[in-house]
Amino acid sequence: MPPSVFMAQHKFNLTLCCLIVALAGCHIADQAADVLAPSTPANHLTAQQIQPITAIAPCTFPTTKGHTGAVMILRPLPSDPPAVISVGQDGGVIGWDLTTGQGHEVTQLNATPKVVALGDTRSLIAWADDRGVTVSCLVGCTYRKTFSRLKVRPTALAFHDLDTSLLIGGTDGRVYRWRFLAEQAAPSTEELEKMVERYIGHQTVVSGIVGHSVGRAFFSSDWDGRLIGWLSYSADDHQGAYDKNPFKGRFYTDIPAAVVAARPVDRGISALTISQDGEQIGVGTEDGHIEVWRVKGFMLSARKQVHRGRVTAVALSSNGDRIASVGKDSQVHVHTLEVDPTFTIAPNALPHILQELSDHHIPLANTATFVTSRRLAVSTKDGTLVEVKLEAPVTPIQASPPATPALKVSDTDY
Numbered sequence: 001m002p003p004s005v006f007m008a009q010h011k012f013n014l015t016l017c018c019l020i021v022a023l024a025g026c027h028i029a030d031q032a033a034d035v036l037a038p039s040t041p042a043n044h045l046t047a048q049q050i051q052p053i054t055a056i057a058p059c060t061f062p063t064t065k066g067h068t069g070a071v072m073i074l075r076p077l078p079s080d081p082p083a084v085i086s087v088g089q090d091g092g093v094i095g096w097d098l099t100t101g102q103g104h105e106v107t108q109l110n111a112t113p114k115v116v117a118l119g120d121t122r123s124l125i126a127w128a129d130d131r132g133v134t135v136s137c138l139v140g141c142t143y144r145k146t147f148s149r150l151k152v153r154p155t156a157l158a159f160h161d162l163d164t165s166l167l168i169g170g171t172d173g174r175v176y177r178w179r180f181l182a183e184q185a186a187p188s189t190e191e192l193e194k195m196v197e198r199y200i201g202h203q204t205v206v207s208g209i210v211g212h213s214v215g216r217a218f219f220s221s222d223w224d225g226r227l228i229g230w231l232s233y234s235a236d237d238h239q240g241a242y243d244k245n246p247f248k249g250r251f252y253t254d255i256p257a258a259v260v261a262a263r264p265v266d267r268g269i270s271a272l273t274i275s276q277d278g279e280q281i282g283v284g285t286e287d288g289h290i291e292v293w294r295v296k297g298f299m300l301s302a303r304k305q306v307h308r309g310r311v312t313a314v315a316l317s318s319n320g321d322r323i324a325s326v327g328k329d330s331q332v333h334v335h336t337l338e339v340d341p342t343f344t345i346a347p348n349a350l351p352h353i354l355q356e357l358s359d360h361h362i363p364l365a366n367t368a369t370f371v372t373s374r375r376l377a378v379s380t381k382d383g384t385l386v387e388v389k390l391e392a393p394v395t396p397i398q399a400s401p402p403a404t405p406a407l408k409v410s411d412t413d414y
Contacts, residue, residue, distance in 0.1 A: 049137075049140070049141045049143070050122045050123065050124060050137060050140070050141060050143070050163075051122070051123045051137075051139055051140040051141070052121060052122055052123065053077065053078065053118075053119060053120070053121055053122060053123050054077070054078050054079065055123060055139060055140060056077055056079075056085065056095060056106060056123055056138060056139055057079065057083075057095075058077070058079075058083050058085075058094075058095025058096060058097050058102075058103075058104040058106070059097055059102075059104060060104075061095060061104035061105055061106050062104060062105055063102055063103065063104055063105075064092070064094055064103045064104065064105040065103065066094065066103050066383050066384055066385070067086065067088030067089075067090050067092055067094065067383030067384075068088070068090045068092075068383055069088050069089035069090040069383055070088065070089050070366060070380075070381040070382070070383065071086045071087070071088050071366065071367060071379030071380065071381075071383060071385070072087050072088060072089060072113065072115075072116045072367070073086065073087045073116045073117070073118060073367065074086050074367050074368065074369045074377055074378075074379045074385075075118045075369055076369055076370065076371045076377070077095065081097065081098065081099040082098045082099070082371050082372065082375065083095055083096055083097055083098060084096050084098065084369060084371060084377045084385070085106065085118065086379055086385065087109075087113065087116045087118070087125065087127075088383055089112065089113065090112075090383075091108055091109035091110060091111050091112060091113065092105060092108055092109075093105070093106045093107045093108070093109065093125065093138060094106065096377075096385055098371065098375070098377070098387060101387075103385070106138055106139065107138055107139070109125075109127060109136075111127060111129045111131075111134070112129055113127035113128065113129055114127075114128050114129055114153075114154070115127065115128045115154050115155060115156060115157050116157065117157035117158050117159055117166070118159070119138075119159050119163040120159055120162075120163055120211075120213075121162065121163055122163040123137060123138040123139050123140065124136070124137060124138065124159065124163055125137075125138050126157050126159065126166050127157070128153075128154035128157060128168075131146060131148065132146045132147050132148035132149075132150065133146065133147045133148075133150065133154055133157070133166070133168060133178070134146045134147075135147075135166060135180050145180055147178050147180070147196075149196070150168065150170070150176065152170040152171050152172045152174070153170065153171045154168050154169065154170055155169050155170060155171055155205055155206050155207065156168070156169035156206050156207065156208050156209040156220070156272075157169075157209070158209045158210050158211050158218070159211060160177065160211035160215065160218055160232075161179075161211070161215040161232070162215055164179065164180075164181040164182065165177050165178060165179040165180065165181070165182075166178045166180060167209045167211055167218055167220075168209075169206025169207070169208070169209045169220055170205075170206060171205050171206075173200075173201075173202035173203055173204055173205065173206060173222065174198055174199065174200055174202070174206070175198075175199040175201070175202070175206060175209060175218075175220050175230070176196060176197065176198055176199070176251065177196070177197040177199070177218075177232060178195070178196050179194075179195045179196070179197075180195075182195060183195040193251070193252050194233075194252040195252075196251045196252065197232070197233055197251065197252045197253070197254075198251040198252065198253045199220075199230055199253075199256045199258070200253065200256065201220075201226075201228050201230070201256060201258050201260075202220065202222040202224075202226060202228070203222070203224060203226070204222050204223050204224045205222060205223050206220055206221070206222050207221050207222050207223050207268065207269050207270060207271075207272070208220065208221040208269060208270075208271060208272025208273075209221075209272065210272055210273060210274040210281070211274075212274065212278050212295070213276070213277070213278035214278065215232075216231060216232060216235040217229060217230060217231055217232070217235070217295075218230050218232070219272070219274065219281060220272075221269035221272045221283070222268065222269065223268040223269070223270075223286075224268055225263055225265065225266050225267070225268045225269055225285070226260060226261075226263070226269075227260070227261035227263055227269060227272075227281075227283065227293070228258050228259065228260050228261070229258065229259045229261070229295075229298055230256060230257070230258045231256075231257040231258070233252070233254050233256075235257075259298055261293065261298055261300075262300075263291075263300070264303070266285045266286065266287050266289060267285060267286035267287045268285065268286045269283055269284070269285055269286075270284050270285060270286050270310050270311055270312065271283070271284030271311050271312060271313050271314045271325075272284075272314070273313075273314050273315055273316055274295075274316070275316040275317070275318065275319065275320035276316075276318040276319075277318065277319055277320065278295060279294065279295055279296065279319075279320055280292055280293065280294065280295065280301070280316055280320030280337075281293040281294075281295060282314040282315065282316045282323050283314065284310075284311025284312070284313065284314040284325055285310075285311060286309075286310050286311075287305075287309075287310075288305055288306060288307035288308055288309055288310070288311060288327065289303055289304065289305050289306065289311070290302075290303070290304055290306050290307075290311060290314060290323060290325045290333075290335070290354070291303045292316075292320070292323055292337055292354070301337065301353065302337060302351075302353040302354045303351065304335070304351045304354045305351075306325055306327070306331075306333050306335075307325065307327030307328070307329050307331060307333070308327065308329045308331075309327060309328045309329055310327065310328040311325050311326070311327050311328075312326050312327060312328055312365075312366050312367065313325070313326040313366065313367040313368055314326075315368045315369050315370055315376075316370070317370045317373045318370065318373070319373075320337070321336060321337050321373070322334060322335065322336050322337065322357070322370065322373060322390075323335050323337060323354070324368045324370065324376055325368075326365050326366060326367060326368050326378065330361055330362060330363050330364065330365055331359060331360070331361055331362075331365075332358075332359065332360045332361075332362050332365055332368060332376075332378055332388065333356065333358070333359045334356075334357045334358040334359070334376060334388075334390055335354040335355060335356055335357060336354070336355045336357050337353060337354060338352075338353050338354075338355060357390060357391060358376075358388065358390050358391055360378075360388055362378055362380065362386055363380070364380040364381040364382050365378050365379070365380050365381075365386070366379060366380060366381050367379050371387075373390075374389065374390050375387060375388070375389055375390065376388040376389075376390060
């Protein structure tokens, strides 16, 4: 081979190797940043393209009279002046300026959602309808991805792991975690199978699901009254790198790490929420009880009969010191959670820890959220929004029974 030809081929091979190394480096960098390698700009996105939830300013969107159907979910926006966002059965997503009381349509889903979830930190929305489960941006990008492989009806949705995955509760009693942001970057069929995880623990329909702020844990409830705390499969020291699926099938399944709460027998859990700081869980039941659970130790802090019939929604203030509940009886109750002065929870002290702060009769009320610890937003089945301004905190009461005084002993007793 002539030297000139050899040198040219050597330069070509060297250039090709450099190009392959450069492309591999980009792929590794993309995976490290947890982004999707886009094939078409309209269908994929990088994590950086999803705007934070604070980017939603209701006043920048066209005004609207409100929803034409029931409000399914209500969430405060971290904005000043205070605002909330709501999603209705009509597919409308509305931001409400609480200063003026004016509603502004953020987007239209062009769907009839049966279950809805909103992102905790990013402007994402997920909903379930007849086509499957869809995740989409609220503002700022055109991302929309639908998961249609699930053959059971979703009954509960919640974003998880810093809004990079979606928790799905089903009528089959299973909980599924769809890692939608990592799905497109899966390098193999085996890894792609792990993008949808299945957690088995409930024996009946999943009624509620919430993710924890740290991303490793989540909680779910069912109509039999079972409350379960889970660790995700990727929460181990190796981040799931050495997981092997012992049950080959449509979805990744492993032996779950879960704790079942020691709850009293009742007619089932109908509402579930978690505080923003991730320290308290709020529960509403079919027979009108509300409960507050401490995440640390998974312990019951308070339980009280509040409503006549089903609790349709519960909400906790950001630090978990107040709980609001909405019942099928159209009553909206707000309780403060007093600290037990002895730092123990006695069974007969549980109802007294929850002190009634406010109660209102709001016809057709179906969900609520704390805007601040002094302001509560309530939505109704006819698509309207009501704001409740809460009173000043009440005087704390003695939560635990007073200590029994020691017996006095005299010499005559011996």
